[in-house]
Amino acid sequence: MDLRNIAIIAHVDHGKTTLVDELLKQSGAFREGQAVAERAMDSNDLERERGITILAKATSVEWKGTRINIVDTPGHADFGGEVERILSMVDGVCLLVDAAEGPMPQTKFVTSKALALGLRPIVVLNKVDKPDAEPDRALNEVFDLFADLGADEDQLDFPHLYASGRAGWASAEPDGPRKSLAPLFDLIVHHVPRPRQIIRKDEPFQMLATTLGADPFIGRILTGRIESGTARTGATVQAISRVGQKIEQFRISKILAFRGLAQTAVDEAEAGDIVTLAGMSKATVSDTIGALAIETPLPSQPIDPPTISVTFGINDSPLAGRDGSKVQSRVIRDRLLKEAESNVAIRVTDTPGGEAFEVAGRGELQMGVLIENMRREGFELSVSRPQVLFREEDGQRMEPIEEVTIDVDDDYTGAVIEKLTGVRRGDLVEMKPAGAGKTRIVAHVPSRGLIGYHGEFLTDTRGTGVLNRLFHGWAPYKGPIPGRRAGALISMEDGVSVAYALFNLEDRGKMFIGAQEQVYQGMIIGEHSRENDLEVNPLKGKKLTNIRASGTDEAVRLTTPVTMSLEQAIAYIDDDELVEVTPKAIRLRKRFLDPHERKRQSRASA
Structure with a gap:
């Protein structure tokens, strides 16, 4: 059977997974009347909840005697390690x-990788x-983007279609047939070349592993x-690392080929197939x-650092071990090493004490997905604030810079630009109208300045702004950037919070907890309205007397607490x-100091 291998690239929420759904339906991958979930390729629970693609996945359809292997790629730059391999x-x-939106930052990220590999794109x-x-x-913006990314003449002469993935149609003309x-x-079939590997099917078997699963x-x-070459069930093969070291010999116990959404066992597979x-x-x-007989490994794509x-x-808090079953440091370490093995964009190193582990990755979203998966598996852990990784070049300290693209209502443009270029030391690159009363702002901002900015950005734009970010490069260190300005309200007692106490604390700032919640000494229960931290007592009840007066026994009405993701x-x-x-819970707390450190700090403050 004739073969084509193609990847689908798109920014978050541009309709990539929905389009793949329609391709599967119209190719006959599903039988008549088969119940199929919407966004069938997003099989991971977190993907379905968040509406984003996290893991690269392959599927296969048949069209007029040609099998088309389709790879659905993540649209977010934090999961770029998946994209580069795939x-x-x-x-x-x-x-x-x-x-309506045109090419966005994550479109630029993945497209640059594809163009660098010499792949000729189809634009939909x-x-x-x-x-x-x-x-x-x-369409004009896509052409400009390709030119900026250094596309050659063949890549700039790309075919394009107009489509609606949800409605299930595509046409060569804007007003063409929509069937x-x-x-x-x-x-x-006509534009994507046949796999060049097909002509090598008589050579010894070789395959580069790109994704790991269990x-x-x-x-x-x-x-x-x-x-x-050809892979056959039962054949003895070897694994060679990217540096040429022989790892193991093993017998192929099963070969699975993609057929629709399912994988089917086959006896053999030839060069070019996935x-x-x-x-x-x-x-x-x-x-x-x-x-x-193979001695040298296949070249593999370098991964961005x-x-x-x-x-x-x-988790060493007083409430440790109540919700989760996996709380020991060795269990956490094994899980992190397992993640680093399958996700090459993550790097895990032990800290000097051995009780904590430093996990380096692409961004806050990637870390959030890893932590969310671990808590659903029964883990309990404590997580620090993200720290930016610096590097030295010619004796100069360099820091990562991100390209930020913001679509915001015209009324809030000034506040956003002031925060990015003033407080957070960014450089304004471009500012232009985006239609419908909106402005598009492009700026280069240090990664340090974007940690914790998204919540502030939503407040400044009344929840109407859209912010996308992408790793741009390295630049000389831009100096100190102020962190959070507000202090914290810290519990000074262990126990269960009382509504009366929280009601009296509302003048001090925003609360993160409600009544009848378990608290402990050192737990952050709210944000102080001033810059300093303040220790408070959320357990203090109302003093009762035997005298009743009008209006003093009314029910306490608390402001809804702030719930953070x-x-x-x-x-x-x-x-x-x-x-x-x-x-079951996400809590904020101060770092617990050992007794010697606490005594040293109290002496220093005295």
Whole structure:
């Protein structure tokens, strides 16, 4: 059967996974009347809840005698480690762009990787049936983006289609027939080249592992594209690391090929096809799986370095061990090392004491997803504020810079620019009207300045602004950036919070807890209205007497407490604070000092 391998690239919420749903339906991958969940490719619980693609996944459809392997890539730059590996498996890319928004930062990130590999793109202008769609403007912006990214003449001469993924149609003209996605299928078959590996099917077997997984029945599994030769069930092969070290020999116990949403066991697979192999015990991502005669590994794509780090430690609060079952440091360490093995964009190192672990990655969202997965698995841990990773170049301290793209109502433009360029030491790059009373702002801001900024940004724009960020490069250190200005309200007692006490504390600032919640000494229960921290007593009840007076026994009405998500809590805390994460709760607290350190600090303050 003729074969095509293609990846679909899009910014978050531009309709990529919805389009794949329609491709599967119209190709006949589902039987008549089969119940299929919406956004079928987003199989992970967190993906379905957040509406984003986190893990790269492959599927396969058949169209007029051609099998098309489709890879759904993450749209967020924090999960770029997935994207960089997955692009090495395909021979073409389909760039999906919202006809109203145009190309956005994550579009730029993934597209730059695809163009650098020499892949020729197909551009699909999606959501052209929206009232505010401007497909011609979006198409011009895509061309400008390709030119800025250094595309060659073949890549700039890209074919394009107008489409609506939700409605399930594509057309070569804006006002053309709106019947089905057949024009997209035909364009993929004619524009994307056949895998060049097919001509090497008589050579020894070689495959570069790009994603690692685990199956409860067949164990460790690796997915990749066969670069040469034929893989056969039962054959003995070897794994070679990216530096040429031989890791292990093993027998291929099973070969799984993508057929629709499912994977089907096959006896053999030829060069050019994307398959999953089972049987290995040590081989991992970026290793070459090959015949025993192979001596040198296949070249693998370099991964962009991490830009932030977060310290994971055991939960040592007074409420530790009540919700979770996995609380020991060795269990947390094993889980983090397992994550680093499958996700090459994460790096784990032990701290000197051995009780905490420094996890370096791409961004706050990537860390938030990892922590959320761990708490759902029953882990309890404490997490520090994200720290930016610096590096030295020619004796100069360099820090990561991010490109921030903001769409905001015209009324709030001044406040946003003042915060980015003044307080957070960013540089304004571009500012232009975005239509419908909105302005698009592009700025280069230090990663340090963006930690904890998103909540402030939503407040400044009354929740109407949209902020996207992308790693831009390294620049000389830009000087100190002030952190959170407000202090914290800290509990000075252990027990259960009382409504009367919280009501009297509302004048002091915003509360993070409600009545009848468990608190302990050192726990942050609110944000102080001033810059200093304040110890308060949330357990103090009303003094009772035997005299009743009119109006004194009315029910206390509390203001609704501020509830933070995991990412908001991590970005909110200061350097001397931690987030306590359990399967049932997210709490903020001060770092607990050992008795000697506490005594030393009290002497210094005296």
